[in-house]
Amino acid sequence: MRELSRETPAPGLVVYQPRRGFRYAMDPFLLCGWALEGGRPSSVLDLGTGSGIMALLMARLGAEARGVDVRPEWVELATRSARESGLGASFELADVRELDGLTADLALMNPPYLRAGQGAPSPDPWKAAARTELNGGLSELVAAAARNAARLCLVLRADRGDEAVDAIRGAGLHPRRRCDIDSSLVLIEGGNEVGAWARERVTMRGPDGTWSPRVRGWYAAVGARLS
Amino acid sequence: MEAHIGLEQATRALSRPGGVVMYPTSTVYGIGGCAHDPAASLRIAEIKGRPPGGLIVLAFEPLLRGVLARRLAERFWPGPLTLVVPAWPGLPSELLAADGTVAVRPPLHPMAQALVRAVGPITSTSANPTGAAPPHRLSDVTLAVDAVIDVGPLPPSLASTIVRADTGELLREGAIPARAIAALLAGDLG
Numbered sequence: 001m002r003e004l005s006r007e008t009p010a011p012g013l014v015v016y017q018p019r020r021g022f023r024y025a026m027d028p029f030l031l032c033g034w035a036l037e038g039g040r041p042s043s044v045l046d047l048g049t050g051s052g053i054m055a056l057l058m059a060r061l062g063a064e065a066r067g068v069d070v071r072p073e074w075v076e077l078a079t080r081s082a083r084e085s086g087l088g089a090s091f092e093l094a095d096v097r098e099l100d101g102l103t104a105d106l107a108l109m110n111p112p113y114l115r116a117g118q119g120a121p122s123p124d125p126w127k128a129a130a131r132t133e134l135n136g137g138l139s140e141l142v143a144a145a146a147r148n149a150a151r152l153c154l155v156l157r158a159d160r161g162d163e164a165v166d167a168i169r170g171a172g173l174h175p176r177r178r179c180d181i182d183s184s185l186v187l188i189e190g191g192n193e194v195g196a197w198a199r200e201r202v203t204m205r206g207p208d209g210t211w212s213p214r215v216r217g218w219y220a221a222v223g224a225r226l227s
Numbered sequence: 228m229e230a231h232i233g234l235e236q237a238t239r240a241l242s243r244p245g246g247v248v249m250y251p252t253s254t255v256y257g258i259g260g261c262a263h264d265p266a267a268s269l270r271i272a273e274i275k276g277r278p279p280g281g282l283i284v285l286a287f288e289p290l291l292r293g294v295l296a297r298r299l300a301e302r303f304w305p306g307p308l309t310l311v312v313p314a315w316p317g318l319p320s321e322l323l324a325a326d327g328t329v330a331v332r333p334p335l336h337p338m339a340q341a342l343v344r345a346v347g348p349i350t351s352t353s354a355n356p357t358g359a360a361p362p363h364r365l366s367d368v369t370l371a372v373d374a375v376i377d378v379g380p381l382p383p384s385l386a387s388t389i390v391r392a393d394t395g396e397l398l399r400e401g402a403i404p405a406r407a408i409a410a411l412l413a414g415d416l417g
Contacts, residue, residue, distance in 0.1 A: 062289035223347030
């Protein structure tokens with residue numbers, strides 16, 4: 001039995017995740033806060049949901065939120081977190097690549113940052129699936145998002161930003177926004193509707209070492225605590 | 228009068244469980260806490276006196292469901308329109324009406340907006356004990372809160388219009404005329 005930790009990243013929100021191994025970092029909070037600047041979705045799909053953190057954050061704000069993951073352990077944990085938080089988010093076991101026919105306003109993805117074959121996968125199977133593209137490459141995952149949602153926002157390692165934009169085009173969506181955070185992360189948005197392309201660069205911290213206003217704003221937008 | 232007096236203290240107060248602050252709204256001074264913090268909602272009920280008087284509003288823009296709710300929000304927000312919508316799971320029970328609805332309205336006063344930008348979803352209800360008049364100046368009221376944003380006396384203004392967003396029923400006519408709501412509903416149904 002894997003040892004779990006019980007996190008409370010926001011008032012009233014409980015999230016279970018493994019004490020060791022793959023754990024959420026700041027990425028999901030940054031992505032959710034940024035995604036809300038591009039529109040206010042009624043329904044949200046969290047593809048490759050893991051702990052369920054993004055679906056839980058969006059459900060807490062009122063959205064109909066649904067998380068999908070290929071690993072049953074994550075689905076079980078996310079379901080437990082939703083139940084204990086009193087939230088209506090639902091989680092299901094499925095291969096994201098096989099999803100079809102859903103009509104969400106927004107798909108969120110925090111996909112594996114490493115391509116298959118890029119370094120040795122972690123011996124921890126939970127961590128390996130979250131870090132390395134063992135269950136589909138970026139273009140397949142983006143295509144799945146495009147089939148099931150009108151808009152997609154994803155977070156990736158900064159050096160894969162151009163690849164993500166290409167994947168969005170390849171899936172028939174229009175790239176709409178890009179936000180480079182330091183030189184570590186990139187947030188990308190694509191959607192069904194044509195719109196002006198917007199790109200910004202953001203720093204995590206200001207000159208005085210505290211969190212930058214953009215980062216603080218994204219956390220506040222989802223009502224999460226930034227320590 | 229320093230326009231932003233108390234904003235930092237209020238932000239810090241709301242980062243603690245149970246934190247309750249007093250702040251200006253577009254009509255009167257209100258009190259509120261983090262929307263998802265049950266301890267804050269309980270404390271507000273205690274501060275106002277039981278049973279808590281007046282409407283407790285969620286002062287942020289939620290992710291609305293339902294075509295009519297979204298149309299009303301697109302047309303009138305940010306503006307003096309309070310929507311009564313079916314509550315979604317995860318909200319403290321103190322915020323819910325007996326019929327399972329909750330009132331929502333993004334804040335209009337710049338200080339309240341700044342507070343939401345800093346801490347996220349908050350609640351809002353008039354800062355008066357149950358039975359007393361809603362205060363337009365802080366000297367009108369003494370409540371045991373953790374921080375106060377003081378911008379001086381608030382000018383008189385009309386209360387918000389309240390609409391039940393799942394049915395379109397007008398619950399209170401306020402700053403937005405009933406005919407404007409009716410026109411949108413007619414267009415929506417037509």
